Amino acid sequence: MMSGAEMVVRTLTQLGVKHIFGYPGGAVLDIYDALFEASDIEHILVRHEQAAAHMADGYARATGEVGTVLVTSGPGATNTITGIATAYMDSIPMVVLSGQVATSMIGEDAFQECDMVGCSRPVVKHSFLVKKAEDIPTVIAKAYHIAATGRPGPVVVDIPKDIVNPKESHPYIFPDSINMRSYNPTVKGHKGQVKKALQVLLAAKKPVLYLGGGSIAAECSDLITAFAERLNLPVTNTLMGLGAFPGQHKQCLGMLGMHGTVEANKTMHNSDVILALGARFDDRVTNNVKKFCPNATILHVDIDPTSISKTVSADVPIVGSVKQVLSDMIDILDSTGESLEPAAMASWWSEIQVWREQKCLSYAKSDKVIKPQQVVEAMHRVTNGEAYVSSDVGQHQMFAALYYPFNKPRRWINSGGLGTMGFGLPAAMGVKVALPDSVSICITGDGSIQMNIQELSTCMQYGIPVKIISLNNQALGMVRQWQDLIYGGRHSHSYMESLPDFVKLAEAYGHVGIRVSDPSELDEALEKCFSMKDKLVFMDILVDQDEHVYPMQIKFGAMDDMLLGKPKAE
């Protein structure tokens, strides 16, 4: 027998939860009181609940485990919404436990009441309102099960205050297994469809492998690499799929889409067969769907049937996990020994080679001002490409995606679907909490970093020494780039006047701040930053304000209609 509050903590412990990111308040004080005694769970007190959700999210992205958030009712709960939506768009497993006013007061506009189940409904995989204390273990266990299985996603568990009353005792029954008649995600792809897809692929003359975030969630990078190598396929990753296949592999064409490489977008556009694994043909990839890859037969593998034929129709749809489907395909290849026609592949690769030789990522360095691309390249050098890089949103995000090749999955942590500024720092913190021995970087801009900068205080309290690499262009760079290209250079409200002195700010929070503006000092400054293993270092790097991210797809065009540099003034 125990109280509801104790049950919450006991259930989390039994589920193996090691870290909670949270913030207390009236509705959850009983749970916090029960947490006071819990020795197996470390609680990180954040400075804003949005950041708690992003930390749990970064934690989940780096490890594949479910991230956990605990917040109070009303404002505590609503503050997590952006974080929940961010996780939802990128299919990240997370459980958010929110306090709620007592059952008897629900609907009365009680103090700090907010219909959290209603508020979060469009951005959760599922949600629960706990009705009786006895249900706590089962409901929370279900929440973790739903968050982690099928296409992962965030789940909200709203817990009214009376349910966790410490004065009432109830029997604690932890479920042996989770059975839900209405929830049984398909994992294994249909055999006939798998066979058919493989036949189409083997008959291709210009195939391409297109990897999305689902191929990271599937935890099968070895299989993907083995499969791609065996068939000598060109491979491209979405922003969410970076690292699913080694970025420095000779078959890797880099990222595709809006800021994709020439070779990736050209290869897609000219292909005759696309094998899409855990990708969703997002508008930032396809550009104008009407002009999308006109000659391609599309083989689409995804664990979520709604992702298939949503924007682009699949010719051979396969609902199932990337891992299962690929291993089935490899089994078939093993037994038949089939392969693609070598002559066709040789000519396809030589076509691709021509696109590669355009060297679309080359840029001009200067000895006066630091180029943002150069910072990312230096960062890659200094960290041997082994760091976990969490990003905010803007030009710096695209520079990082393009100039820091990820050879392993789960190293690149960014808000791809929602594009949430303010994600980077808390996400990097979540990574560092999950993997204390790793190098965890937050790459950011002077705009984004200010959206959750208060977490520098949390870093101090818990000793979370992330490295903040801020590409300070004194502007909302990505907005400015669009204004340059689309709005005739009218920079409406995209200039960051009155930036704080970030070095002093870092110091005020008890950390180290380093400012660099001279290109010749960049490498040394970065070496210094990464040599201070136990310190949070805030690198305020002043970079060229006028630099743009290229290539860039031209709106309403095909995949490969791209600008490769600033258009010449007419």
Next chain:
Amino acid sequence: MRRILSVLLENEPGALSRIVGLFSQRGYNIETLTVAPTDDPTLSRLTVTTVGDDRVIEQITKQVNKLVDVLKVSDITDGDHIERELMMVKVKADTTALRDELKRLSDIFRGLVVDVTPTTYVIQLVGTSAKLDAFIEALRSEAEIIEVARSGVTGLSRGEKSLRF
């Protein structure tokens, strides 16, 4: 194309709002909606009529199916089916001539007069939505309609095909 989707879902609070929310969130149409518990009281059956091309209907079906509370979804317009809607119409009926005419009209449509006052009738009619529409049209030229309540469409597939858990 107008479609009738039947959905079997957990009879739990919140389940309905997830379905309705999904429709508005993704910009799908709800023309009619009915829902009630089935012979198994832990399950509800919901019928929704919507419009869209095949692609949209396929997405709606998949999206609804994906909801954790939903057990099954079927587009009953895919095959032979029976659809019915119930309507009650309150009409002005304050002269003998009018009352005779309304009774006659209601008989033609196999309706029933289920409430009578010195000045009004309530006529109940069951049928397809098209039949209900036709009855309203016919009434309109004869009498003054005071109010109309329609249940929305519900339906079943014919024969062996069924939506059961």
